[in-house]
Amino acid sequence: xxxxxxxxxxxxxxxxxxxxxxxxxxxxxxxxxxxxxxxxxxxxxxxxxxxxxxxxxxxxxxxxxxxxxxxxxxxxxxxxxxxxxxxxxxxxxxxxxxxxxxxxxxxxxxxxxxxxxxxxxxxxxxxxxxxxxxxxxxxxxxxxxxxxxxxxxxxxxxxxxxxxxxxxxxxxxxxxxxxxxxxxxxxxxxxxxxxxxxxxxxxxxxxxxxxxxxxxxxxxxxxxxxxxxxxxxxxxxxxxxxxxxxxxxxxxxxxxxxxxxxxxxxxxxxxxxxxxxxxxxxxxx
Numbered sequence: 001x002x003x004x005x006x007x008x009x010x011x012x013x014x015x016x017x018x019x020x021x022x023x024x025x026x027x028x029x030x031x032x033x034x035x036x037x038x039x040x041x042x043x044x045x046x047x048x049x050x051x052x053x054x055x056x057x058x059x060x061x062x063x064x065x066x067x068x069x070x071x072x073x074x075x076x077x078x079x080x081x082x083x084x085x086x087x088x089x090x091x092x093x094x095x096x097x098x099x100x101x102x103x104x105x106x107x108x109x110x111x112x113x114x115x116x117x118x119x120x121x122x123x124x125x126x127x128x129x130x131x132x133x134x135x136x137x138x139x140x141x142x143x144x145x146x147x148x149x150x151x152x153x154x155x156x157x158x159x160x161x162x163x164x165x166x167x168x169x170x171x172x173x174x175x176x177x178x179x180x181x182x183x184x185x186x187x188x189x190x191x192x193x194x195x196x197x198x199x200x201x202x203x204x205x206x207x208x209x210x211x212x213x214x215x216x217x218x219x220x221x222x223x224x225x226x227x228x229x230x231x232x233x234x235x236x237x238x239x240x241x242x243x244x245x246x247x248x249x250x251x252x253x254x255x256x257x258x259x260x261x262x263x264x265x266x267x268x269x270x271x272x273x274x275x276x277x278x279x280x281x282x283x284x285x
Contacts, residue, residue, distance in 0.1 A: 003048060003049075003052065006052065006145075006146030006147070007048055007146070008146075009145040009165070010048070010145060010146050011041065011044060012166055013094060013166060013169060014041050014044070015169070015171060016094040016166075016169035016170065017065065017071060017093070017094060017108075018070075018108065018171055019065040019066065019071070020066075021038045021039060021065075021066035022064065023035060023037045023063070024037075024051065024061075024063055025063070025064075025141055026051060026054035026055070026060070027060040027062065028057070028058065028059045029058045029059070029150070034059075055148055055150070059150065060151075061147040061164075062144060063141065063143070064140065064141045064142065068112055068114060068115065068138070069113070069118070069138075070112045071106050071107065071108055072118065072121050072122045073104060073105075073106055073122065074106075074122070074125050074126060074131045074135075075131050075136075076103075076130075076131045076132040076135070077103045077104065077130065077131050078101070078103070079103065081103075081129045081130050088128075089174060089176030090107060090128075090175075090176055090180075091107075091170070091172060092105035092168060092170075092174070093108035093169075093170060093172055093173070094106040094166070094170075094171070095166070095167040095168040096142065096143055096167065097164070097166075097167050098143045098162075098164050099151075099164075100162060103167070106142065107125065108171065108172065108173045109173065110173050110177040110178065111181070113138070113181075115138045116192075117184055117185065118137075118138030119136070119137045120184050120188050121184045122137055122138065122140070124183070124187070143164045144164065145164050146164065148160075148162065148164070149161055149163075149164055183262055183263040186263060186264055210237060213229075213233045213250050213251070213254040216229040216230075216236070217229050217254070217255065230254070230273050231273055233251075234247050234251065234274055234276070234277030234278075235277040237277070238274075238278050239281045247274045247277065247278075248270045248274040251270040252267065257269060257270075
């Protein structure tokens, strides 16, 4: 790829990401990362010479927003996963093909996210659409278009390294941003409350052995009716002194509740089941 075409690709990627400043990285085969931080679009022509030289010597070329930002990177996606994103209101602002049929997607939120919210959003996107969970955090690098992917296992049949290419660069904010960020805000608040409570690792009262929720799910008495099993376990746990918070969180983590709808609805289900169990065990006077 010529220098002029590479520069055009980079500028298109920067425009779609919409960041005032970015960090550029060249990761050598030895594992040494050279960073150019807080770069503006104005320095791209100068940086291009350095990046092309490093890439020619086998380095991987990366980019990420500087500081906190309003983007989420989802790495290692298939074309089907990208299509699912679009069908469900999570249209990427930028799609980069890092090697044939392997993609990274950058989603643009409606606002800048703090570190905890940004990392949680990235993890939830991976949970919804697949991809690499190890890349799901607020500071992860994505690949920069216009350079070759130097991973040995990504080589083409002819032995050459594939170029990283832009496939889409609309720069748009995805349609489901408000609903998704409402859910993410809720999850972060719950996690903060959990840390503040300083509860024990398992939440069990001292000396009390508790059967797992999984044991109730697998119990033939409930014939696969997981609603009944959830309530039965909640009553059992409440009668043995487990706290409301511990019971609620066990129900949330005990199985896939996505059929209940959005995360807020899943939390509502766990809350209702917990309160019903506590009321049965300790009826109001």
